[in-house]
Amino acid sequence: MNDIRRDDAMLTDWREAAGRFERSVASAVVGQDRAIRLITIAIFARGHVLLEGDVGVGKTTLLRAVARALGGAYERVEGTVDMMPTDLVYHTYLADDGRPRVEPGPVLRQAEDLSIFFFNEINRARPQVHALLLRLMAERTLTAFDREYRFPNLQVFADRNRVEREETFELPAAARDRFLMEIGMEAPSDAQARRALVFDPRFHDTDALIAGIDGAVLDHAAIAGIGAAIQHGIQASPAIETYVVALWEALVRPGPAGIRLPGIDMAALIQGGASPRGLAMLVRAAKVRAWLEGRDWLVPEDIRAVFPEVMAHRVFLEPVYEMRRAGIVPALCRAVFDTVPAP
Amino acid sequence: MRRAVSTSLVPLVLASSMAGPVQAQVRAVEVRAPRAFGYMLGDLVRAQVDIVVEDGFAIQAASLPQRGALAYWLDLRDIAVSQADAGDARRVRLDLTYQTFYAALDVRSLEVPGFTVSFVSQGASGATTASARVPAWTFTISPLREILPPAKENPQDYMRPDGRVASLDPRPTLFTGLGFAGLALAAFAGLARDRTWWPFRVRRGRAFAAARRRLRGLGGRPDAAEAYREALLALHRGLDETDGRRVLADDLDRFLDRHPAYRGQAPGLVAFFEASRIAFFGNDTARARGRLARPEIAALAARLARAERTA
Numbered sequence: 001m002n003d004i005r006r007d008d009a010m011l012t013d014w015r016e017a018a019g020r021f022e023r024s025v026a027s028a029v030v031g032q033d034r035a036i037r038l039i040t041i042a043i044f045a046r047g048h049v050l051l052e053g054d055v056g057v058g059k060t061t062l063l064r065a066v067a068r069a070l071g072g073a074y075e076r077v078e079g080t081v082d083m084m085p086t087d088l089v090y091h092t093y094l095a096d097d098g099r100p101r102v103e104p105g106p107v108l109r110q111a112e113d114l115s116i117f118f119f120n121e122i123n124r125a126r127p128q129v130h131a132l133l134l135r136l137m138a139e140r141t142l143t144a145f146d147r148e149y150r151f152p153n154l155q156v157f158a159d160r161n162r163v164e165r166e167e168t169f170e171l172p173a174a175a176r177d178r179f180l181m182e183i184g185m186e187a188p189s190d191a192q193a194r195r196a197l198v199f200d201p202r203f204h205d206t207d208a209l210i211a212g213i214d215g216a217v218l219d220h221a222a223i224a225g226i227g228a229a230i231q232h233g234i235q236a237s238p239a240i241e242t243y244v245v246a247l248w249e250a251l252v253r254p255g256p257a258g259i260r261l262p263g264i265d266m267a268a269l270i271q272g273g274a275s276p277r278g279l280a281m282l283v284r285a286a287k288v289r290a291w292l293e294g295r296d297w298l299v300p301e302d303i304r305a306v307f308p309e310v311m312a313h314r315v316f317l318e319p320v321y322e323m324r325r326a327g328i329v330p331a332l333c334r335a336v337f338d339t340v341p342a343p
Numbered sequence: 344m345r346r347a348v349s350t351s352l353v354p355l356v357l358a359s360s361m362a363g364p365v366q367a368q369v370r371a372v373e374v375r376a377p378r379a380f381g382y383m384l385g386d387l388v389r390a391q392v393d394i395v396v397e398d399g400f401a402i403q404a405a406s407l408p409q410r411g412a413l414a415y416w417l418d419l420r421d422i423a424v425s426q427a428d429a430g431d432a433r434r435v436r437l438d439l440t441y442q443t444f445y446a447a448l449d450v451r452s453l454e455v456p457g458f459t460v461s462f463v464s465q466g467a468s469g470a471t472t473a474s475a476r477v478p479a480w481t482f483t484i485s486p487l488r489e490i491l492p493p494a495k496e497n498p499q500d501y502m503r504p505d506g507r508v509a510s511l512d513p514r515p516t517l518f519t520g521l522g523f524a525g526l527a528l529a530a531f532a533g534l535a536r537d538r539t540w541w542p543f544r545v546r547r548g549r550a551f552a553a554a555r556r557r558l559r560g561l562g563g564r565p566d567a568a569e570a571y572r573e574a575l576l577a578l579h580r581g582l583d584e585t586d587g588r589r590v591l592a593d594d595l596d597r598f599l600d601r602h603p604a605y606r607g608q609a610p611g612l613v614a615f616f617e618a619s620r621i622a623f624f625g626n627d628t629a630r631a632r633g634r635l636a637r638p639e640i641a642a643l644a645a646r647l648a649r650a651e652r653t654a
Contacts, residue, residue: 239623299624301593338588343579343623 031188047180071216072115079125368473380483406461416445554581592616
């Protein structure tokens with residue numbers, strides 16, 4: 001009983017800390033409350049995040065702000081077409097004495113203290129690099145210099161430019177599945193925020209803007225523990241279990257679930273995806289959302305709030321519909337929630 | 344008929360064969376007509392041409408006159424050819440039907456133009472042709488009416504009185520028309536039903552009325568907690584059906600925006616959603632019943648059903 005009380009108090013304290021974290025990031029990144037909330041959820045669900053959006057909507061700024069507010073060691077690489085997996089792991093150079101040296105690269109440099117690994121323009125890197133990320137993301141380990149490195153606090157943030165298709169490589173399905181969320185970022189729609197972004201000089205100097213954020217609002221080393229406490233502390237009732245399984249079924253087999261989208265053959269729409277790992281991540285993220293909302297049990301709204309970001313990129317459409325993905329998948333997600341009864 | 348005509352035919356022209364070895368192949372040409380007078384504007388003028396030729400000669404169809412206008416006042420409407428043996432020769436008979444359009448002002452003779460018909464005989468030493476000249480012949484045409492009628496006081500007297508026409512009974516046609524109109528209407532109704540046009544576009548069922556009925560049906564369930572959950576579910580389905588989508592607790596404001604008729608029930612709906620959350624997802628039916636008891640759910644459903652009727 002005492003344990004639970006202590007846990008409750010701790011969770012409440014952390015919820016306040018999470019609120020401070022969100023406010024602190026929001027002070028630098030305006031009009032992106034939803035993206036900030038989703039990233040906060042991802043941090044406490046211990047999941048990796050892929051940001052997607054147009055050029056200049058603030059993807060990188062958001063991730064830098066998050067890294068600053070989260071504290072901990074931070075590494076950043078830029079995806080390029082000639083990048084090789086070893087470039088991430090090793091740093092090779094000729095030293096002053098003329099001898100070649102091999103030293104730890106970006107991933108290993110901070111050793112096991114690394115908390116945020118920020119991969120900019122991930123779709124510019126080749127699939128070999130994506131493959132290296134698979135293990136780093138799924139197991140948070142890496143073998144180099146003949147030993148295994150562990151990164152218990154590691155969180156991978158990546159961003160991807162949606163507009164460009166030249167000299168880019170689509171992420172393999174396995175790599176996409178390892179991202180907890182794929183968050184689409186749009187420029188803020190609020191007129192006030194738009195005006196501020198364009199005319200307020202504070203937003204023009206990104207470095208100064210990031211430096212103005214309170215650093216290390218959260219203790220990054222403790223987040224893994226608090227994440228586990230959240231997963232144990234938030235209850236899922238049988239009704240919500242039934243609901244999630246019904247959502248899954250409707251997403252994978254929309255035809256039999258009674259979902260009709262105009263101009264689409266529902267029987268030949270979904271090729272696969274929506275893995276059990278994806279569903280598990282959905283529930284993890286939903287539990288964090290319930291915790292942030294101050295509840296200790298899940299409600300359907302928690303599932304709905306994170307569903308598009310967690311599930312949409314795990315659904316694979318038949319090739320005929322793949323090009324229209326950006327329109328079809330959100331409509332499908334909406335239809336799923338309009339169809340599956342809750343409770 | 345033809346026989347009757349032919350018996351009363353009178354010969355008009357008789358052209359015997361001319362002397363000479365070549366012409367001997369056509370022995371005689373005779374034109375006959377029922378009469379040579381008494382024709383008026385638009386009458387059909389029939390003529391029969393008998394040509395007697397040597398045995399073995401056959402008529403060349405291409406040499407027959409063509410149907411159509413022969414002159415501004417004369418059409419050839421029809422021509423028929425028949426053949427018969429006549430002793431040691433062949434008799435070819437042309438039945439010609441002309442029509443005259445000559446508007447005569449007095450009685451006068453008109454000449455029907457003659458024509459030439461060719462015959463051919465296929466012999467061992469090649470084909471032999473012969474031609475028979477059908478001569479022109481005349482008939483007499485008469486005017487339809489007087490040219491100078493006697494003066495009359497009333498110009499209308501020049502007109503002939505209208506013939507009396509028995510009035511037709513329009514009712515059978517009318518009834519048939521009405522019958523088909525009815526059939527068309529029925530077919531259109533079937534189409535409208537198939538396409539769910541108005542008035543077959545079904546109104547949304549009275550969802551809250553159905554929820555209230557379901558709530559009444561739940562009456563005496565032994566398991567109070569289970570009955571309570573089913574009561575909540577009944578109202579949930581009513582809300583879902585009214586909105587055409589699933590309404591979650593957070594959607595209440597948008598639901599009320601879309602269906603302002605229920606805005607008056609907002610406090611009840613808020614309490615309902617809170618109780619439903621606690622009952623289904625908080626797993627605490629007792630606390631939920633404290634928030635909103637069974638009778639209150641029934642009362643809320645009744646109020647919603649009333650609002651629904653005015654919506």
